[in-house]
Every structure is written in C-alpha cells, then in structure tokens.
Amino acid sequence: MFLQQVVNGITTGCIYGLVALGYTLIFGVIGLINFAHGEVYMFGAFIAFSVLALLGGPFSLAIVAVIIGTALLGCLMDGLVYRPMRMAPRVSQLITAMAVSIVLRNTAMLAWGTRTRAFPSIFPLRAMEFWGIRVTQLQLAIPVLTLLLMIGLHLLIYRTRLGKAVRATSLDLEMASALGIEPNHIIATIFALGASMGGLAGVLVSIFYGSLSFDMGVAVGLRAFVACILGGIGSIHGAMLGGLIIGLAEAMAVGYISPGYKDAIAFLILTLVLIAKPSGIFGVLVEKGG
Amino acid sequence: MLQAVELKASYGKVSVLHSISFEVKQDEVVCLVGSNGAGKTTTLKAVMGLVPSQGDVLFHGESIHSLRPAQIARRGISYVPEGRRIFPHLSVLENLEMGAYLCKDTKALKNRLDQQLALFPELTGRLHRPGGTLSGGEQQMLAIARALMASPKTLLLDEPSMGLAPMVVDRVFNVIREVSRQGISILLVEQNAAGALAVSDRGYVLEQGRVVLEDSTKNLQGNPGVQRSYLGGHL
Secondary structure, eight states: OHHHHHHHHHHHHHHHHHHHHHHHHHHHHHOOOOTTHHHHHHHHHHHHHHIIIIIOOOHHHHHHHHHHHHHHHHHHIIIIIITTTTTSOHHHHHHHHHHHHHHHHHHHHHHHOSSOEEOOOOSOOOEEEETTEEEEHHHHHHHHHHHHHHHHHHHHHHHSHHHHHHHHHHHOHHHHHHTTOOHHHHHHHHHHHHHHHHHHHHHHHHHHHSEEOTTHHHHHHHHHHHHHHHHOTTOHHHHHHHHHHHHHHHHHHHHHTOGGGHHHHHHHHHHHHHHHOTTOSSOOOOOOOO | OEEEEEEEEEETTEEEEEEEEEEEOTTOEEEEEEOTTSSHHHHHHHHHTSSOOEEEEEETTEEOTTSOHHHHHHHTEEEEOTTOOOOTTSBHHHHHHHHTTTOOOHHHHHHHHHHHHHHOGGGGGGTTSBGGGSOHHHHHHHHHHHHHTTOOSEEEEESTTTTOOHHHHHHHHHHHHHHHHTTOEEEEEESOHHHHHHHOSEEEEEETTEEEEEEEHHHHHHOHHHHHHHSTTOO
C-alpha cells in the first residue's frame, strides 16, 4: 500500500511540478501570480483532444499542436492583457489574472461543453505488477518525461544566452533593459515556455485519467500554486520539488486517511508553509516592484 | 555626439529636472556635478530612457528620446548605474556576457572579454564566482567592464566612486582616463567633484534640476563658488 501510494504520488506530483514551473517562471520575472495558468493546462488537454477527435491523430501532431497552441495562448495572454497592466498596482494585476482565468474557462465551456469528455484511448494502458504494486506504462512515462523536460529547462535557463538573459531580467529588469535586452521579449518567451509545459501536463493527465473537462484546471492550478509557495516561488527546482511533495502528501492522505481529505492537503500545506517558512524551501523572499 | 535639450522629468507631481541641456562631444569626458538631489542620476536615467521625460536627447544628430532603453543601448550608449547593479546570482562571466548581449558573434565576444580582462585583471580569477560575492570595488570594476563589453561609443557613469575605499576610488578614476583614451566619450555623474573634475574636459554644475554653470574643468576648478560648494573650499 505504501509503495503503491508513492508511485501514485510521484505521478501526480510530476504533473503539479510541471504546472508549477509556469507559475514560478512568470513570477520570477514580473512578480505576477498568473492565476490563469491552470486554464492553460486545461487548454492543452483540449487541444490534444480536438486534434485526436477531429483529425484522428496522429499523436505526434497532437503534441506539436499542444506545444504551439498553448505557447501562443501564453503570449496572447501576456500581450493583450498583462502587458498593458504592467505598471498597474499588484492587486489590479492579480484580479486581472483571475478574470483571464474565468474568461478562458468559460470559453472552453462554450467550445467543448460542460460534460466531462472521454479522452481518445491511443495507447493501450497496460498495467504491470511489481511486488504487488500496480504500475501503468504511463505512470512510468510521466516521471521520465517530466525529468527530460526539467533537464531541458535547466539547460535552457543556465546554459543558453536566452536563459541567462531571462535570469538577468528576473534579477533586475531595468538594468537588463539598459544592456539591450528587451524585457517584453523575455517576458513573452517565459509565458510561451511556461504555458507549453503546462499544456503538456494537461495532455498527460488526460491520457492518464482518460478524461478531461473545462474545469479541470482549477484544482490542479491551485495545487501547483501551493507547490510553488512550498518550493520557494521564483525557484525552478523548488517548483518541481514542491509539486512532488504535494503529490506524495495527497497520495498518502488518500491511502491512509480518507480520499475525502485529498483536496484539503494542499490547503493544509499552504497554511503550514505560510506559518513556518513563508519563503519556501529554496526561496529568498523578495518584494518585487510596487 | 550626445546632446540633451531641455530635459524635464518628474516623479509623480514632484519635478526633478526643470530644464537640463548639455552636450558630450566626440572623445570628451564631461561631468555633471552637484549635491544630493540635484537631479544628476535622473538625468542619466532620462538619457538612457529609464525614466519618462520631456525635451529631447540627440545621439549623432538623431533623436533617441522616444526609444526604449534596449534600443538606446543598441545605438551605442552603455550605462553604469548608481550602486553598480551587478546581477548577484549570475557569475562574473555571465554578467560580462550580458553586457555584450547584443553581440552574437562568439569570436568578437571573446575578443571583448580578453580586452576587459586586460583592463580589469582583478576579475580574471573570479570569472566563475557569483557577481554578488565580489567586494564593492570589484563590483564597480565589473559594472564598468560589463558596460564596456557592449563596445559602446558613449559611456554613462553614475557615481562610480561612491562607497569605495580611497585607493579604489583612484583606480576608478584611472580606469575612466584609460577608457577615454580608447576613444569612448564619457558622461560622468559624481558627488566627488574634485575627482570628477580632475578626469574631465568640461563640467556642468547642477542645482535643483537646473544647469547653473557650464565651463571647462580648469575654469570650474578655479571658480570660487564651485570651490566653496563642491570642492571643500581648500583647493
């Protein structure tokens, strides 16, 4: 039972971590909690669903469509909504992000309906048993894919010219701009990057559970947000670690207490972190801007 | 080559620059001196496009006043801000690379890096340390080196001697002379008026957001008012 819940926890934890990366990248540079990020995750799932349902695949096309579609969605969100609000007070920006979230969720509801849809089964999800633990192939694939994405992101941020510019901008946007770095390009890039990772997470979850719905982003968005706070918001590695911890904690609560407590766990962790160490595991609490 | 025409700037309703006009010619070192709050830093930020302002800024005869900071940097103006503003979590090398962000040619980049390390040998052994771990003096050298990595035509220097030990201050002013010899024109803002005038060709005295005096440094150094207010009266 314990190991089974560890496996389940790692699977969902990876998903939370992937979504959390989007929050933390954006917060790191412009200090905004993009509350609409959970909706991007949902859109990712629906883009894949639409490609598979309407065109009948192939799956690779669906994945490309998700990456491009959600990256565009991220850029549009930034360009049309957040950029004009850049100089506005922090609270106004947060409220704007919530509004974007509502608009996107309702758009999805109108486009794809309120029903929970079944995700086309493309892979035969065979379960394997090791020492009494049931593991599906996807449960193995999700951590591997997550790890690959994390390594890719790490290399991008720490090794490339663009990544260094992202870090410079997040440390001192004004100084970076005086060196010739266009902050709006950097911000658009991280919106695209964060959104496509969130979108991919949405697809993985839909395949895993075999279903998707217009409001699937709400719960995951919340957990990923808590994962960021736990890991130290602004920290890439913190977001991933925070996601894993929350995934595992939830799995344990479901296994050992009651499935009913699943939703309470994220809130409990959030409360504890805010009381004990508001800066999170890797975080240095910084007051960004006004 | 760099010319400010009746620059005005304000923070909210408080007017900081009333009408500032000055000029930096080719190969010149020009300093703006004045007391705290005279508007020196704001003037540099306005030139760099970092604070909104009215009036005009011309560079090589073209207006750069409505451009974004990154575009102004692209034209060949580099900026060393007050307080150095090194990227603390980026290594010294990465800080330098960011200075040359606009240069995509790796060979040219390497050349510039070698050039800067020749000018600032103290950075050589520190390339892989986080910028934030350097001493104040080293950070100032890094900030100047970072700006020079862009291979600028004009360098804006904001209070480069602030908060540094006297020996390091001398080093900073020597570096300014050296940079000037490389054919880079310099606009220098300093509270250390004596040091600034010693390395400059011309100077402007700012008081409360206005230029109150403009002259060659020789004449400024001999001016009784300037001596009394900015040079401690004992020069």
